[in-house]
Amino acid sequence: MLTITFYLFIVIVAIQLFYYLVIFGKFAYSKTQKSNPKRIPVSVIVCAKNEEKNVVRFIPILAEQDYPDFEIVLIDDASSDETLELFEGFEKQYPNIKLVKVENNEAFWGNKKFALTLGIKAARKEYLLFTDADCYPTSKDWIKDMTSQFTLQKTIVLGYGKYEKIANSFLNKIIRFETMLTAVQYFSWAKAGHPYMGVGRNLAYKKEEFFNVNGFIDHMKIRSGDDDLFINQAATAKNTTICYTPDSFTYSEPKKTFKEWFTQKRRHVSTASFYKPFDKSQLAVFYLSQLLFLILPIVLLAFRFQWIIVLGLIGFRYLFAWLTLGFSAGKLKEKDVMYWFPIIEITLVFTQLNIFLSNIFSKPVHWK
Structure with missing residues (x-):
């Protein structure tokens, strides 16, 4: 034995x-990636539900991006707090912000994919860049760097969503290590010709890729997976690339307790059971x-x-x-x-x- x-x-x-x-x-051993600005028109899409504390901080940062042609599509998914009111204020303040209001639908009650679908359809630009309401870019060149990796063939760009550092927190190191390892996995498999997931905190694709697979329809009933399940279905070796320049990263506030993080990871892991074999x-x-x-x-x-x-x-x-x-x-x-x-x-x-x-x-x- x-x-x-x-x-x-x-x-x-x-x-x-x-x-x-x-x-x-x-x-790991690939060359340092360089940005090659394209200046293509972009719609930045942010879906929020009860995120009043975050949108106050982060939407102005998005609005101040140094990019010549972009709009921000703010989607309020039937929030019960002040998120919608804040979005309406931003729409008046910034001319390039478009607001999409989502009311609860009996067939899609509380379904983020339904809300995102409405936002994607409302977007006026052909190239879409996604982040979450609790995220913010590391620099004013976030849009420029993420879109710089688009080509005629590469119409899906997988980015990296970091978590903020918390001093003297072992849990924070675990969260950031796990996030890094996950990124290493999906970046590496994408480079190997088998892209299988991306994160909604930092993801870009051409609108036609969304409609080529009929959006989220094949997994609409699965509550999570607006990012990784979509990429698992739509991404191929030919149409997918990655972006890991420092200015392309986004930041999110990490969970403060093990219980909160554990619950978050349970949700993420459950989605993986629907990936391709x-x-x-x-x-x-x-x-x-x-x-x-x-x-x-x-x-x-x-x-x-x-x-x-x-x-x-x-x-x-x-x-x-x-x-x-x-x-x-x-x-x-x-x-x-x-x-x-x-x-x-x-x-x-x-x-x-x-x-x-x-x-x-x-x-x-x-x-x-």
């Missing part, structure tokens, strides 16, 4: 090295290999079975994982989380196991 466990551990290490060196290396498989293999990489050596070392080789394989894997994620963190301006890499990884792997088991027995909470 120990011999079988030993050889299984070797296979697991090989799988991990394949992901980190062959797949994730496509992003290949995408579900590659994600499952990566996570399972992470889990077994932590469990199997404990068994082997407990019995001192080939312990020198086991320790060597552990060190070998951690070296290349650290290098790959370190280079990726440098590109995404998240270097500080790598100082805690082994501890955060172990915490995250078992947290994800808890999320998976929790989702089996109960449904996560979705759009407000």
Whole structure:
């Protein structure tokens, strides 16, 4: 039995090295990306439901973007707070803001995808750039950098949505590491020709891509997934690219408690079960290999079975994982989380196991 466990551990290490060196290396070791401004007309789309505190802070930042031709489409999804009133004020204040008011519909009650569909249809520009109401760009060149990656063939651009740093918070480091790792995964697979997801905090595509797949109709009843399920359906090797220039990032305020973050991640993970079979498989293999990489050596070392080789394989894997994620963190301006890499990884792997088991027995909470 120990011999079988030993050889299984070797296979697991090989799988991990394949992901980190062959797949994730496509992003980690790629050249620094340059911006090539296109100056194409853009509609920035923001959907909000009960976000009065955030829109007061962030909509003016969007309105001050340094870009020659853009509009902002603000979608109020039947808010019960002062969001709509604030949006109406912004519409009067800024000539390039267009307001879309969504009333609750019995068939699509509280469905963000329905609200986004109305906003997309109302957008006057052919190129759409999405962010959330609780997000803000890192610079006035956000629109310029995100749209700079569009070409005649590349009509979907996957961006990076960062979370703000909170000093002396281990939870914040976990959140930011997990966000970075997720970005490394979807950036790398996109570069490998298998784009499978994007994040609504920072995502752009041409309007025709939305209508080519009939919008969200195929997954309208799934409450989440206006970003990743859409990309999973619409993105291909030919039409999808990535943007990771520092000025293209957006920031969001992270959760302050583990319970809030855990609930958020349950919602995100539940959507992945609707991905294409290949995408579900590659994600499952990566996570399972992470889990077994932590469990199997404990068994082997407990019995001192080939312990020198086991320790060597552990060190070998951690070296290349650290290098790959370190280079990726440098590109995404998240270097500080790598100082805690082994501890955060172990915490995250078992947290994800808890999320998976929790989702089996109960449904996560979705759009407000």
